[in-house]
Every structure is written in C-alpha cells, then in structure tokens.
Amino acid sequence: MSQKIAGPKGMNDILPGEVEVWQHVERTARELFSRFGYGEVRTPTVEDTALFVRSVGEETDIVGKEMYTFEDKGGRSLSLRPEGTAPAARAYIEHSVVNQEPLTRWFYMGPMFRYERMKTGRYRQFHQIGAEAYGSKEPAQDVEIMDLVVQLLQTLGLKDVSLNINSLGDETCRPAYQEKLVGHLRAHVDELCADCKVRLERNPLRVLDCKVERCQQIALAAPSILESLCEPCREHFASVQRKMGALGIKFEINHRIMRGLDYYTRTTFEFIAAHPVLGTASTVGGGGRYDKLVKSLGGPDVPAVGVGLGLDRLCLLLRESGQRFGQPAQLFIAVADEGSADEALALASRLRREGLRVELDTRGGSLKSQMKRADKVGATYTLVLGELERTSGQAQLKPMAGGEPVPVKLAELAQTLHAAKPAA
Structure with missing residues (x-):
C-alpha cells in the first residue's frame, strides 16, 4: 500500500x-x-x-x-x-x-x-x-x-x-527617540533574549516588537516615542x-x-x-x-x-459567532426509478440554467438513501420524480423543514421555486 x-x-x-x-x-x-x-x-x-x-x-x-x-x-x-x-x-x-x-x-x-x-x-x-x-x-x-x-x-x-x-x-x-531607547535597553542588556541583543545593535526599535515575555516587560518600561x-x-x-x-x-x-x-x-x-x-x-x-x-x-x-x-x-x-454561511440547495430531486434518471438529470440542468441551486445524487439508490442525502445537504425542498410524475407533468414539492407538500407543474417548477419563501 x-x-x-x-x-x-x-x-x-x-x-x-x-x-x-x-x-x-x-x-x-x-x-x-x-x-x-x-x-x-x-x-x-x-x-x-x-x-x-x-x-x-x-x-x-x-x-x-x-x-x-x-x-x-x-x-x-x-x-x-x-x-x-x-x-x-x-x-x-x-x-x-x-x-x-x-x-x-x-x-x-x-x-x-x-x-x-x-x-x-x-x-x-x-x-x-x-x-x-x-x-x-x-x-x-x-x-x-x-x-x-x-x-x-x-x-x-x-x-x-x-x-x-x-x-x-x-x-x-525618530533618531532622538532611538537614543533614549538604546540607553534604556543597554541598562537591561543582560536580560534581553539573544535575538534582541543583536537587534539592539542593528535596529533597536525591533526590540519593542519582540514576543519573548522578558523582552516585553523591558519594553513596557521603555520611554514613550510620543514624548519625542x-x-x-x-x-x-x-x-x-x-x-x-x-x-x-x-x-x-x-x-x-x-x-x-x-x-x-x-x-x-x-x-x-x-x-x-x-x-x-x-x-x-x-x-x-x-x-x-x-x-x-x-x-x-x-x-x-x-x-x-x-x-x-x-x-x-x-x-465562533454562531452565524450561518453558504446557501443550501433550493431543491433536491430524488429519482424514483431507473427510467426517470435521464429526465431528472435534464430537469436539474434546466433549473440550474434558471439560476436555481439544485442537488441530484447521480448514483441513484433507494429513495430512503436519496432523502438522507437531501437532508444532509440542507435542501429547502425535495421533489420525487418517477414515471407518474413524468407522464402527468405534475409533482409534489415537499418542504424539508416540515409542512404539507405543494402540488406543482413540472413546466412551472422554476417560477414556483423562485417565488417560494427562502429557508429561514
């Protein structure tokens, strides 16, 4: 392996x-x-x-x-x-x-x-x-x-x-302040970390930016640049x-x-x-x-x-703020039978062209497993597409948060979803 x-x-x-x-x-x-x-x-x-x-x-x-x-x-x-x-x-x-x-x-x-x-x-x-x-x-x-x-x-x-x-x-x-700072730091040179001893000679202001605790304590007592x-x-x-x-x-x-x-x-x-x-x-x-x-x-x-x-x-x-981010799918299309798979793919494609966020599990599987997937992705609605829905041109739009299914014409599905109240 x-x-x-x-x-x-x-x-x-x-x-x-x-x-x-x-x-x-x-x-x-x-x-x-x-x-x-x-x-x-x-x-x-x-x-x-x-x-x-x-x-x-x-x-x-x-x-x-x-x-x-x-x-x-x-x-x-x-x-x-x-x-x-x-x-x-x-x-x-x-x-x-x-x-x-x-x-x-x-x-x-x-x-x-x-x-x-x-x-x-x-x-x-x-x-x-x-x-x-x-x-x-x-x-x-x-x-x-x-x-x-x-x-x-x-x-x-x-x-x-x-x-x-x-x-x-x-x-x-700044040069006048740097002189005051160097005087302060030299009085505590033995307490500075190794890096700050080098900074003291090359760029004393960098000592004030050191993250080592003992150097920070020395910096706290340093003269204020605002006075200079x-x-x-x-x-x-x-x-x-x-x-x-x-x-x-x-x-x-x-x-x-x-x-x-x-x-x-x-x-x-x-x-x-x-x-x-x-x-x-x-x-x-x-x-x-x-x-x-x-x-x-x-x-x-x-x-x-x-x-x-x-x-x-x-x-x-x-x-950490508890805010919610991202936009869940507006619709999950579940495929009821193998003969409806192509129609479901075409329907999803058409709705996406209409600007809708649509999920479809291309693996198919049982309706139960597809509904679990719909729940996992946080879809607002689901629609089961099978032979009955294809032949009648009608389907049921089920709110995943609960409530009664809404009858909908497949030809008018995009308009219905656009007009639907967004999920809270």
Missing part, C-alpha cells in the same frame, strides 16, 4: 463547510472596499527577494528567518511573498500609476508565506486582505483606512475588537485623533505599538480581538503610514498608508 502524502505543515486545506465563511468575508470586503473607491490589484505570489530586503528590512525576523527563499533555474533569488504592501508598491512603481492618477486606492486578497512557529491563527501559508492608498499625506487618509476596517468588522458582525494607535515619528524625530515627536508629527497624530473622534471611532493610544516592518512612519495601528479562540494571535489586522517606501524602492516620492488583515483569524472569529 502506497504511503499517504500529507499537505505541507502549516499550509491548510479549506474545504466545503468551511470555505463558505471565507467566501462571505471576501464578498463583504470586495463590496465594502468598492464603496470607498478601492480597486482590486493582484500581484504574483513570488517576487524578487531584494524587494523584501529593501522594504521589510534585512534585520527583521521576516527577512532573516521566516521567508521562503529559493534560486530559480535562471539563478535569480526569489521569495514567496511574506506580506502584501511591498508587492503592491512594486506594481505601483513598475506601471507608473502615479502618472495616471495622483490619488490611488488599491486592495488585495491572497496567500502570504512565512516559516513561523505554528499556533492557532498563525500559519506558514496565511491569507491577507489588505488596502493601500498612495498620494495623500493627510491625516484624513490614515483615518479613512482605519474607518474602512472598522466598517468591515461591523458589517461582518465582529465585536470586541479594539483599535490601538500610535505614532512612530519620522526621520526628523517633532511638531509636524505631533500635529499629524493630533489631527488623526480629532478626525477619528469626528467619525465616532473608538481607539486607545498605545505607545508600544511598533509593528514588525521597517517601512512604517508616523501613524501605526492594530486591531486586537478579545476572543479566546485566537489565543496569543489576537491581532486581526494592523498597518500604518509608510511615506518613504515607494521612493526607497526606486519610485517617485509619494506618501502612502495601508492596512493588512488576517483572513484566517477573521474566519476563526466568524465561525
């Missing part, structure tokens, strides 16, 4: 019964994002490794430890994308989009890849929904991006998700807060939010869920402003702000 082949660890199959939740989130996001004027962009799953080294940061864990990087047959170093912002920025530059529209709003959906320690809500192939806005340096654009997520969560019916915001300053004021903001950054952050208030969006200021990527400047934020199903992977989305990323990748000097949402985590929360 041949050995079974399993899927790669941390890269999950999404099967019917579960995929309907995903489809619901994706449909909801597409509809909502279009209301905000965001168009969908689709970038390759694989990019030049240099894109992520230059954007995400060579000293980040993502580039240093987590990327799936390989050499192709042409000797080029390629990587499976670990996040969506850098590929979108690359596409924005490559296609000279700034010359076509000064304000550009994009969204994307798709798989990302990081070789991480797996736990609930954190996988090696994970899925993101993201939005990026290029061309506006105004605080209003930061707020619009956050409002986009707030409205998506509300539309999905997800509650108990808090919004934390911070400002990371910019190249003017220059006046333009302070005004920008104050304007963000004021506009959030005007929209009625609740938020908390959290000076410890740094995010795990090097390209962020000024506004940064995270959406954090309180539900225990996520365990320690409680951040369902996050992002911020990255005004220098496009230029650093060889593009024009265009400001930008964006957000990424964990689709896997959103779906975990939705499955």
Whole structure:
C-alpha cells in the first residue's frame, strides 16, 4: 500500500463547510472596499527577494528567518511573498500609476508565506486582505483606512475588537527617540533574549516588537516615542485623533505599538480581538503610514498608508459567532426509478440554467438513501420524480423543514421555486 502524502505543515486545506465563511468575508470586503473607491490589484505570489530586503528590512525576523527563499533555474533569488504592501508598491512603481492618477486606492486578497512557529491563527501559508492608498499625506487618509476596517468588522458582525494607535515619528524625530531607547535597553542588556541583543545593535526599535515575555516587560518600561515627536508629527497624530473622534471611532493610544516592518512612519495601528479562540494571535489586522517606501524602492516620492488583515483569524472569529454561511440547495430531486434518471438529470440542468441551486445524487439508490442525502445537504425542498410524475407533468414539492407538500407543474417548477419563501 502506497504511503499517504500529507499537505505541507502549516499550509491548510479549506474545504466545503468551511470555505463558505471565507467566501462571505471576501464578498463583504470586495463590496465594502468598492464603496470607498478601492480597486482590486493582484500581484504574483513570488517576487524578487531584494524587494523584501529593501522594504521589510534585512534585520527583521521576516527577512532573516521566516521567508521562503529559493534560486530559480535562471539563478535569480526569489521569495514567496511574506506580506502584501511591498508587492503592491512594486506594481505601483513598475506601471507608473502615479502618472495616471495622483490619488490611488488599491486592495488585495491572497496567500502570504512565512516559516513561523505554528499556533492557532498563525500559519506558514496565511491569507491577507489588505488596502493601500498612495498620494495623500493627510491625516484624513490614515483615518479613512482605519474607518474602512472598522466598517468591515461591523458589517461582518465582529465585536470586541479594539483599535490601538500610535505614532512612530519620522526621520526628523525618530533618531532622538532611538537614543533614549538604546540607553534604556543597554541598562537591561543582560536580560534581553539573544535575538534582541543583536537587534539592539542593528535596529533597536525591533526590540519593542519582540514576543519573548522578558523582552516585553523591558519594553513596557521603555520611554514613550510620543514624548519625542517633532511638531509636524505631533500635529499629524493630533489631527488623526480629532478626525477619528469626528467619525465616532473608538481607539486607545498605545505607545508600544511598533509593528514588525521597517517601512512604517508616523501613524501605526492594530486591531486586537478579545476572543479566546485566537489565543496569543489576537491581532486581526494592523498597518500604518509608510511615506518613504515607494521612493526607497526606486519610485517617485509619494506618501502612502495601508492596512493588512488576517483572513484566517477573521474566519476563526466568524465561525465562533454562531452565524450561518453558504446557501443550501433550493431543491433536491430524488429519482424514483431507473427510467426517470435521464429526465431528472435534464430537469436539474434546466433549473440550474434558471439560476436555481439544485442537488441530484447521480448514483441513484433507494429513495430512503436519496432523502438522507437531501437532508444532509440542507435542501429547502425535495421533489420525487418517477414515471407518474413524468407522464402527468405534475409533482409534489415537499418542504424539508416540515409542512404539507405543494402540488406543482413540472413546466412551472422554476417560477414556483423562485417565488417560494427562502429557508429561514
């Protein structure tokens, strides 16, 4: 007997019964994002490794430890994308989009890849929904991006998700803060994990993003970056807060939010869920402003702000919400005798062309087994088709939830089903 082949660890199959939740989130996001004027962009799953080294940061864990990087047959170093912002920025530059529209709003959906320690809500192939806005340096654009997520969560019916915001300053004021931070960290250098001792020398801000508990405790006592903001950054952050208030969006200021990527400047934020199903992977989305990323990748000097949402985590929360997803069959056709099989297949085909969801067990079998199948698929109605029904052109439409069968003409079946009250 041949050995079974399993899927790669941390890269999950999404099967019917579960995929309907995903489809619901994706449909909801597409509809909502279009209301905000965001168009969908689709970038390759694989990019030049240099894109992520230059954007995400060579000293980040993502580039240093987590990327799936390989050499192709042409000797080029390629990587499976670990996040969506850098590929979108690359596409924005490559296609000279700034010359076509000064304000550009994009969204994307798709798989990302990081070789991480797996736990609930954190996988090696994970899925993101993201939005990026290029061309506006105004605080209003930061707020619009956050409002986009707030409205998506509300539309999905997800509650108990808090919004934390911070400002990371910019190249003017961040160096002064970094000096204060380094002084604090050096006083506790012996307590830092091995990775953070390296980060202290190469990129001290990354220490604040460490997940090791003792490093988190040191980070808690670190000076706040908000005390070191220059006046333009302070005004920008104050304007963000004021506009959030005007929209009625609740938020908390959290000076410890740094995010795990090097390209962020000024506004940064995270959406954090309180539900225990996520365990320690409680951040369902996050992002911020990255005004220098496009230029650093060889593009024009265009400001930008964006957000990424964990689709896997959103779906975990939705499955716990008790909501129902997917659309059951409106009709199950049960075949009473072998001579009616072709007629049943033709009837199902005709009804499907009429836009109806119709199930038919092509294996046939006893009526009892077919009715069990109708119940399993959650059909709203069943119709038994046999010689009597074929010759008379009449049948009985049986509600699976209970109630009296409804006489129906086979020629008028589509109109009857379209007019029928949907299942509760």
